[in-house]
Amino acid sequence: MxxxxxxxxxxALRLEHLDVLYxxxxxxxxxxxxxxxxIRRGESYGxxxxxxSGKSTVAFAAVRYxxxxxxxxxxxxxxxxxxxxxxxxxxxxxxxTRSVSMVYQDPxxxxxxxxxxxxxxxxxxxxxxxxxxDAALERALQxxxxxxxxxxxxxxxxxxxxxxxGMQQRVVIAMALSTNxxxxxxxxxxxxxxxxxxxxxxxxxxxxxxxFDNSILxxxxxxPVVARMCDRVGVLYAGELVEEGSAASVFGDPRHPYTVGLxxxxxxxxxxxxxxxxxxxxxxxxxxGSMHGCCIFADRCGNATERCRREAPPPIDLDGHRSRCFxxxxxxxxxxxxxxxxxxxxxxxxxxxxxxxxxAGGEITANPExxxxxxxxxxxxxxxxxxxxxxxxxxxxxxVSLELQPGETLGxxxxxxSGKSSxxxxxxxxxxxxxxxxxxxxxxxxxxxxxxRTLAQLKALQIVFQNPGSALNRSQTVRRLIGRSLRLVGLxxxxxxxxxxxxxxxxxxxxxxxxxxxxxxxxxxxxxVGIARAFAGEPQVVVCDEPTSxxxxxxxxxxxxxxxxxxxxxxxxxxxISHDLNVVHYLADRIAVLYLxxxxxIGPAQVVFEGPHHPYTEALLSANPGxxxxxxxxxxxxxxxxxxxxVPAGCVFHTRCPRKLGSLCERxxxxxxxxxxxxxxxxxxxxxxxxxxxxxxxxxxxxxxxxPRAHPFS
Amino acid sequence: xxxxxxxxxxxxxxxxxxSATLISGLAILGFWIACALLGTKxxxxxxxxxxxxxxxxxxxxxxxxxxxQLGRDIFSRVIVGARGILIIAPxxxxxxxxxxxxxxxxxxxxxxxxxxxxxxxIEALQALPLVIVALMALAAVGTTNASVVxxxxxxxxxxxxxxxxxxxxxxxxxxxxxxARLRGDGPLAIMFVEILPNVLPIAIxxxxxxxxxxxxxxxxxxxxxxxxxxxxxxxxxAIAENYSLIGSYWWTVLFDAAATASLVVGVNLVTDxxxxxxxx
Numbered sequence: 005m006x007x008x009x010x011x012x013x014x015x016a017l018r019l020e021h022l023d024v025l026y027x028x029x030x031x032x033x034x035x036x037x038x039x040x041x042x043i044r045r046g047e048s049y050g051x052x053x054x055x056x057s058g059k060s061t062v063a064f065a066a067v068r069y070x071x072x073x074x075x076x077x078x079x080x081x082x083x084x085x086x087x088x089x090x091x092x093x094x095x096x097x098x099x100x101t102r103s104v105s106m107v108y109q110d111p112x113x114x115x116x117x118x119x120x121x122x123x124x125x126x127x128x129x130x131x132x133x134x135x136x137x138d139a140a141l142e143r144a145l146q147x148x149x150x151x152x153x154x155x156x157x158x159x160x161x162x163x164x165x166x167x168x169x170g171m172q173q174r175v176v177i178a179m180a181l182s183t184n185x186x187x188x189x190x191x192x193x194x195x196x197x198x199x200x201x202x203x204x205x206x207x208x209x210x211x212x213x214x215x216f217d218n219s220i221l222x223x224x225x226x227x228p229v230v231a232r233m234c235d236r237v238g239v240l241y242a243g244e245l246v247e248e249g250s251a252a253s254v255f256g257d258p259r260h261p262y263t264v265g266l267x268x269x270x271x272x273x274x275x276x277x278x279x280x281x282x283x284x285x286x287x288x289x290x291x292x293g294s295m296h297g298c299c300i301f302a303d304r305c306g307n308a309t310e311r312c313r314r315e316a317p318p319p320i321d322l323d324g325h326r327s328r329c330f331x332x333x334x335x336x337x338x339x340x341x342x343x344x345x346x347x348x349x350x351x352x353x354x355x356x357x358x359x360x361x362x363x364a365g366g367e368i369t370a371n372p373e374x375x376x377x378x379x380x381x382x383x384x385x386x387x388x389x390x391x392x393x394x395x396x397x398x399x400x401x402x403x404v405s406l407e408l409q410p411g412e413t414l415g416x417x418x419x420x421x422s423g424k425s426s427x428x429x430x431x432x433x434x435x436x437x438x439x440x441x442x443x444x445x446x447x448x449x450x451x452x453x454x455x456x457r458t459l460a461q462l463k464a465l466q467i468v469f470q471n472p473g474s475a476l477n478r479s480q481t482v483r484r485l486i487g488r489s490l491r492l493v494g495l496x497x498x499x500x501x502x503x504x505x506x507x508x509x510x511x512x513x514x515x516x517x518x519x520x521x522x523x524x525x526x527x528x529x530x531x532x533v534g535i536a537r538a539f540a541g542e543p544q545v546v547v548c549d550e551p552t553s554x555x556x557x558x559x560x561x562x563x564x565x566x567x568x569x570x571x572x573x574x575x576x577x578x579x580x581i582s583h584d585l586n587v588v589h590y591l592a593d594r595i596a597v598l599y600l601x602x603x604x605x606i607g608p609a610q611v612v613f614e615g616p617h618h619p620y621t622e623a624l625l626s627a628n629p630g631x632x633x634x635x636x637x638x639x640x641x642x643x644x645x646x647x648x649x650x651v652p653a654g655c656v657f658h659t660r661c662p663r664k665l666g667s668l669c670e671r672x673x674x675x676x677x678x679x680x681x682x683x684x685x686x687x688x689x690x691x692x693x694x695x696x697x698x699x700x701x702x703x704x705x706x707x708x709x710x711x712p713r714a715h716p717f718s
Numbered sequence: 719x720x721x722x723x724x725x726x727x728x729x730x731x732x733x734x735x736x737s738a739t740l741i742s743g744l745a746i747l748g749f750w751i752a753c754a755l756l757g758t759k760x761x762x763x764x765x766x767x768x769x770x771x772x773x774x775x776x777x778x779x780x781x782x783x784x785x786x787q788l789g790r791d792i793f794s795r796v797i798v799g800a801r802g803i804l805i806i807a808p809x810x811x812x813x814x815x816x817x818x819x820x821x822x823x824x825x826x827x828x829x830x831x832x833x834x835x836x837x838x839x840i841e842a843l844q845a846l847p848l849v850i851v852a853l854m855a856l857a858a859v860g861t862t863n864a865s866v867v868x869x870x871x872x873x874x875x876x877x878x879x880x881x882x883x884x885x886x887x888x889x890x891x892x893x894x895x896x897x898a899r900l901r902g903d904g905p906l907a908i909m910f911v912e913i914l915p916n917v918l919p920i921a922i923x924x925x926x927x928x929x930x931x932x933x934x935x936x937x938x939x940x941x942x943x944x945x946x947x948x949x950x951x952x953x954x955x956a957i958a959e960n961y962s963l964i965g966s967y968w969w970t971v972l973f974d975a976a977a978t979a980s981l982v983v984g985v986n987l988v989t990d991x992x993x994x995x996x997x998x
Binding site for chain 1: 896
């Protein structure tokens with residue numbers, strides 16, 4: 005590197021040709037390879053990559069805090085112009101207190117559970133500035149006020165467990181900024197938070213970034229979040245930085261096939277399943293450091309040539325935009341990857357007694373919006389569930405009524421704690437609803453407990469769980485995991501084995517996978533096993549409980565495609581639970597919005613997205629990060645989701661509602677009022693007026709308040 | 719995605735072979751098992767032959783560990799004494815593990831009144847000194863080798879049940895149990911086919927811990943006359959017969975005590991080693 009010392013002084017972090025190794029067993033595994041990038045002062049730099057790409061290792065290396073089996077084998081790390089590897093232990097400690105701060109994904113683990121927030125925060129000032137306790141506490145209070153936490157005095161006296169996740173993260177951010185560090189490292193800071201809270205948190209980080217003017221290394225798996233938050237972006241793949249440049253150019257005009265693939269995988273705003281399949285990236289990422297002397301992406305790249313397999317491409321500079329690809333000019337023309345249903349469509353999933361038509365070549369034919377109304381396959385009336393926590397009632401679900409047509413997908417959205425999963429459990433019979441609730445399958449009443457249901461009823465109603473690691477018994481092979489569910493259709497011996505292979509083929513597992521155990525499979529493959537299991541009994545309704553939230557984007561799109569294919573082929577109905585509105589919009593025919601266990605809005609997907617909206621739905625939509633943020637309306641919710649044990653009187657949403665009318669909302673709970681076309685909204689404000697309010701809010705956002713970055717996608 | 723099952727097994731074996739704890743524990747345990755199996759074939763002299771001309775002789779070239787009050791060779795008796803304890807203690811531990819695992823699975827999965835009642839009883843039992851409980855039971859049913867096995871097995875059952883129960887509670891929360899219910903599996907199938915394989919490693923480690931206690935337990939019962947019965951050569955009995963002589967004839971007690979201690983230590987070393995291997 006021939007850069008002058010003066011230039012280094014303007015950089016908060018500089019990594020030069022960094023190699024990081026982890027000792028595994030007797031050997032060493034390289035997790036970062038020849039990694040170089042720099043963050044200028046005041047700049048926010050985003051590092052995106054899928055799980056296992058080495059993002060967090062970069063964060064730890066930047067403060068020389070690698071795990072004990074990790075070491076930097078080559079390269080330099082400069083923080084604030086100083087070489088980290090040359091520092092003594094004492095100097096390193098001083099640097100960590102003064103110049104760098106880190107915020108991790110799980111704020112609950114960053115705070116000491118045994119100390120109140122006050123002393124914990126004060127300690128930072130006592131150590132870094134040598135303040136006395138009362139002065140330090142005063143400064144802690146100031147910091148909490150700056151991160152706009154509700155009632156900061158009370159927070160100072162609280163223990164971490166008394167705060168919500170969002171508030172804990174604010175405390176951690178306040179502590180990180182206390183020393184006004186030159187570099188702030190944020191490692192997935194909003195990943196565990198709800199969309200509405202995440203949106204607020206990101207606004208806060210953006211505002212603090214302007215106020216404090218420090219540099220930010222923002223690590224995330226979410227492209228939309230990084231696109232919104234960062235000036236420059238680096239894309240990490242299997243331990244190598246494959247592309248780097250300004251956020252606008254990397255996402256708007258990607259020059260590496262991997263980035264191109266990633267941006268195509270994200271279901272964009274307004275994209276529906278009727279528009280065709282989502283794109284995927286074929287294959288799997290390699291183990292970092294396992295490939296030498298070739299391009300690490302060559303195996304999965306549609307543009308790869310002989311040269312890519314023979315030679316590792318160096319970073320090629322294209323006017324400040326770097327790409328590790330021999331053919332950056334060809335990246336935009338990367339062949340589209342949305343096929344893959346061919347093998348499966350030759351083996352119809354509904355082996356015996358096939359229901360539904362076989363869709364030709366993976367094309368989607370299901371379009372319930374244009375189908376004449378049939379008898380609902382599932383109907384819930386006045387479904388309620390009350391838990392008792394410490395003797396006090398907790399209404400997890402309250403008076404929910406809904407119907408599901410054959411072949412239809414009902415999207416269920418809401419923040420965590422809104423009762424989505426509780427509702428699913430009631431329908432499945434995993435927990436019993438309160439008396440007076442009714443669930444009917446094809447017009448027949450269903451017993452409350454799964455144990456009391458007949459085999460026919462059980463097989464009709466299945467679930468794909470959120471976390472495949474928990475959903476699959478780790479002591480069983482894939483063959484056994486799927487095979488045990490074939491009991492439901494009474495298959496044994498050869499017939500069972502045939503059907504098993506058929507199912508595995510339908511979810512695109514190969515025969516080799518059948519004898520493996522879950523721990524040998526990646527998250528995406530495990531989820532395929534979960535889907536195969538749910539479909540083993542030819543179900544009529546499958547509840548998908550956040551089936552892709554634990555997966556990377558490139559895997560997510562493959563799973564969503566699979567669900568759409570399976571539905572098209574056998575007319576199964578889905579109840580699709582998700583917090584990701586783009587995913588719900590892509591998949592769902594109708595959408596139901598839940599808040600504190602109550603149905604706030606229900607209607608055809610397009611109508612729910614276009615409005616008029618319930619104010620809560622509007623807030624969810626505003627909080628939804630998209631790569632193509634054409635919408636300008638942004639409303640934010642104040643405060644946190646109230647506890648389900650202390651539900652507000654009147655309209656349950658009135659405590660956070662930006663459109664609250666007055667005492668009417670506090671007194672009376674509004675009914676679900678029809679807004680036409682099967683669309684209903686639980687609000688005192690008539691639908692027409694809601695529409696007018698939304699349109700008036702859609703005026704341009706005042707610049708500077710919550711400025712979204714220039715948006716490259718359109 | 720990473721390793722194959724045989725790869726994991728190989729990795730575990732490698733860890734095991736490198737563990738000094740496990741190897742030394744296995745060496746001690748192996749020695750005593752050899753003694754128990756070979757018995758009189760390993761002893762230089764007849765352990766049951768008394769010699770009234772050489773009573774209470776100190777350790778010498780003929781009698782390495784000396785002789786006892788009847789002039790029997792202590793070295794030979796220590797070797798032969800391994801047999802009784804190494805039959806009774808493992809059998810009792812196995813019984814306790816099987817019963818305890820079954821009980822722990824039932825109360826941990828079924829919960830409800832059954833769990834409440836069983837858990838309180840288990841806690842009550844744990845408040846009593848186990849030796850006293852066993853002593854009373856043996857006094858009631860009479861002391862035979864079989865009854866000692868049964869009594870120690872039953873006394874250990876609640877302890878193992880408690881450990882297994884807490885593991886089962888965690889497993890029951892996992893979605894694979896819900897998935898099993900949704901395909902109509904009954905409670906027995908869920909407990910023994912789905913959950914059991916996942917809590918088995920915990921039960922096995924608990925079993926090896928209990929084995930150490932069981933050895934000590936059997937020796938203690940023999941010491942107070944409710945374990946292995948004379949004339950079998952047994953460490954607990956030997957200590958009981960001779961401890962009044964310890965001032966002048968220390969060899970009559972020391973070697974039997976050391977044998978008991980070394981066996982317990984050996985088992986505990988194996989336990990520690992196994993736990994570390996299972997962690998990898």
